[in-house]
Amino acid sequence: MITTGLFEQDVPFVKRLDLDKCPAGKISRFWVRIVSSGMGQPILVPVLVAKGHSPGPVLGITAAIHGNELNGVPVVQKVFQFIDIKTLSGTLVGIPVVNVPGFLMNQRFFNDGNDLNRLMPGTPNGNMSQVYAHRILDRLIKPCHYLLDVHTASFGRVNSYYIRADMNNPITARMAELQNAEIIVNNAGGDGTLRSAASALGIHSITVEAGDPHKFQRGMIRSAITGALNVMRHLDMIHDPIVPPEEPAIRCGRSYWMYTDYGGVLEVFPRITDRVEKGEKIAIVRNMFGDIKRTYYAPESGIVVGRSVNPINQTGSRIIHLGIEE
Template sequence: MADTKKDTLNILGVTIKPGESIEANFDVANLHTSTPVNVPVIIERSKKSGPVVLFTAGIHGDEVNGVEIVRQLIAKGINKPKLGTIICMPVINIFGFINLKREFPDGRDLNRVFPGSPNGSLASRVAHKLIHDIVPHVDYIMDFHTGGSGRFNAPQIRIVENEGHLNKLAKIFGAPFVLYSKNLTKSFRHTCTKLKKPMLLFEGGKSLHIDDLITNTGVNGAKRVLNHLGMLSSKFKVSTPKKDCILINQSKWKRAKYSGMFKASVKISSKVQKGDILGNITDPYGKFNYFVKADNSGYIINVNEAPIVYQGDALFHISTKL
């Protein structure tokens, strides 16, 4: 493992010895006002050698619930390992976070430009720095995301199917759902997979929103994985998930047949049967009321919480095969 063969860790221009705690700076560019932007990287090392785990969030600047999960790991001291090293990067896309926007100021999605380039766009440069200056030092990665604008994701771990080691870690994490999904080209997960750096990608909640259930699921899952690796301090208790995680390898979106005012009537994570009413679409004048029904039985893993929808908008993400 990356932390067992040498006493010192040299990263982002700083040297961290066993037992030390350091806040490094992941700086790429100033604001347009020439104001420096400091992106803190919190590094905690035990005196005992062991794995190096990286916690990341804020790849999309509006996904604040992921940022909150990593913040709590730091604030509660969960990131102080019994052995090995824990690196926390709560906000990678600081430029989007400042403006509460998903993308970078140039409109690029950071999670679609990996592995990046030192001479490319701002997003590409950030991706390159992350891949070349941070990722080579780590053994495991947990990356925290949320759903898109107005769409609430059930807490879930996303991994590629038939990856035995990741499948075991995903079950240990203990989120209600494990969604098997292919790695998107030029995503952070895809690049880390190519570099043979195992990653658990957590999805939960929606953008510009902090939800206690999602936060608790993320924090408790991180604790379980750290405990499995022998890194969690003995002062922290590890809870057992209330239910076994549900494995999902196929799913599809239920889309709006009409435009109008929308209200969901089913709860996130619930199981529905084919033909069940999921919600309804109405008009502002009380003349129209269309009931949205399930095309198949399955679990609701995403709900659109927007009050207004247009024909073709995604309303529900439903598992189709377990």
Template sequence: MKILGENIALGESKTILFNIAKLYTATNVEIPIIIERAQKPGPTILITAGIHGDEINGVEIVRQLIAKKINKPKKGTVICIPILNVFGFLSMSRQFPDGHDLNRVFPGTKKGSLASRVAHHFTTEILPHADYCLDFHTGGASRFNAAQIRVTPNDYVALKYAKVFNAPFIVMSKTLEKSYRQTCLKMGTPSLLFEGGKSLSCDRDIIEYGVHGVMRFLDHFAMLQHKFKIPTQEHNPVVIEKSTWIRAHKSGLLHTKANCNKFVQKGDILASITDPYGEMKVRVKAPNDGYIINVNQSPIVHQGDAIFHISTLVS
């Protein structure tokens, strides 16, 4: 295997520095790529996090995989990139310094913006080596996601592997234009996008779901070392085929009563919105039976803000 000009032989461990540009202070910004190859050939699993620099849960999931040596496979190769957007991570920002969202510029261009150049080099130099991709994200802003795998509708290969990963929810979701997941789909590389928790936060349960899911995924391909006990889930994942957002009808202080993962019935009170003066109180009710898979944890909302994501059709 040859990545960024470096040869990595079977049985070898190597960290390669992916360096595209410097900060304006002339300081190098290097993206470490941790590669573990077994003596025995097998699949190559690419595990990434930190495409958005403020999404810490994914970074911690990949860090634990490395620290616990889960990434050392019994066969095949595991490539870990804990922080793909180091620029954003330094400033705890979702975007690159050029204002672009890395997950909206794939596959990138050689002479485009900084984010586009990073996407291009990643797509041409690293992604072609992968047989399967696992990418870790969180909810944006103050919106907390239940642990879930996003799968493109009718992508039955990804659905099969999502069930192997076994997060609590599998959410059918169209690929976003110029996203990493769309690029994987076009290249014919099966990919799973994990969502869990919210930005600028670490959640122990979400991180555990992510680490355990990777262990189950590696075990499916006989890549997990024997010393690790395979985590089991009490229930099979709930497949959410359709879902909708519940939005605030008024601006004000948000008081949520329903938590992520909870199954609610039509008419259940999910939250209330009040003004600061004690004169207005509006109740937010469930429009249908369903699972709550995202909760806005901001104390203040504006009219039209998304406050809950609820399933409308499950299987």
């Protein structure tokens, strides 16, 4: 372990997370060296570890694996500020920014244009983003027993506060319910995501979708903090009562995006969490002269989980994310 005075508060550099070396009853901070830049300088991922005096599970909270999905950053920071380290059981691991190059570039993707959350578990001998993905999983995520991966919508889109989880698994189903989300979408994974790769390692994982990209939204942040603390309460890591939801979550057995098949200016009518009826008009596309060229209708009744807010619509752009209620 190397300590340097050049970095804030003498946060040590390490190569991987070693929970055995973290002192109990203390919150530790690390810069974990994952890869090096073309200057040979380390690309460092910030990590917090709160290790309780009493034994218990290891819960990980990750944010900004898509570098412009920022609501999760204060979620991680504030959960660490909330907990009382003296009475904590088990260990909390927080990674406020997973995709450091993307975060610095204000973008979703890694700096080679790849989506880290589509190429998990990565590979030890692949290209830059594959190696980065592999080492994130291997060096930081592996010690966890449970994982909350916090996301938001992508550029040009907005999301409800919703959860993607395997609802056929009772453990991840319970983790999803504890988030007090507006919507829970059943989704088994298997798609190159951090959630899927962590699940394949036996880590109980869910995806928390908290709002919109490129901003801090207080309500979303507060909700996701409550969700994370609720999981800690459920796991008996902290010892106050679980906060129940104000409204029960709307459960969707499946969901999918609708896409345009014609380019032009897109206007989407329903709002987030609106219910749409089968056959209801949901969007139009106009050409640049103002004529309506396409009208889109809901193929079945459902709830709007997410939607486009970007009028500039190339053929094949997303319209709405439609959840089909159970």
